[in-house]
Amino acid sequence: MSAPGGTRGTVLVLGVGTGLGPAVARRFGREGYRVALVARNRDRLAALAAQLAGEGVEAAPFTADLSRPAEVPELVERVRARFGRIDVVVFAPLDLAGFTPAAELTAQAAGRLVDLYYLTPVALVRAALDELRGGGSVLIAQSVSATEPAPDLSGIGPAMAATRNYAQSLAAEVARHGVHVATLQIGGMITGSAVHAALRSGAIDPDVDFPELDPADVAEELWRSHTARDRPDGRFPPLG
DSSP, X not given: XXXXXXXXXXXXXXXXXXXXXXHHHHHHHHTTEEEEEEESOHHHHHHHHHHHHHTTOOEEEEEOOTTOXXXXXXXXXXXXXXXXXXXXXXXXXXXXXXXXXXXXXXXXXXXXXXXXXXXXXXXXXXXXXXXXXXXXXXXXXXXGGGTSOOTTXXXXXXXXXXXXXXXXXXXXXXXXXXXXXXXXXXXXXXXXXXXXXXXXXXXXXXXXXXXXXXXXXHHHHXXXXXXHOOOSEEEESOOO
16 A cells, blocks of 8 residues: 555554554554554653654654543544545553452453453544555554453453454454454563563562563564454464
8 A cells, every 4th residue: 555755654553652652663664654653642752753753754643542432533533634544553552550450350440441442443443444445454462361361461351352352353344345454462571661661660560471572573573464464363472
């Protein structure tokens, strides 16, 4: 898919923190994509956009609270106003509040996580699906707890499992229209991320051991999924 101005198009990266999001922006930017960066911290996004500009990547910051799915249509319109269209959606937020023992999870907390991890992706698809036809992708990065339940991860796992189920149904429906939909279960802690920092400091202490993963490697797998368009569900690193 190509876009006016000699670019490959626009990638919308949602949930940009200090780990995977910047790596995804750089990986797609290296291929000529313009990058829409979405998170709550505008100053951090603006700093990243400036860094990317210095690397020859056109990027712009967009602030949004992704736990509010009703605000997604307005966010998508802001991105369109800046870049004209959206060609790839990469959804990759990770909230520390999701690292919760099942015995301590409240309905209120679970509801917020369902909004963030399930209802917001649904809203994104509804807002952007038409322009993704003919070569676009929806890529959803998840914790491996979506498929492998673990102690102390009850907050994110069930919500992400619902999204995985939805994404696989969607993938089967829209593939004939040239839209690739895929989830990627990440079985490790991404170095440089807020979650990795919290784990190292002891702020969170899930009863499970995760390997450390280079964000550039995970971003490469997301790029591979977009270009190969070969399967709707994956795990990184792969088992075996």
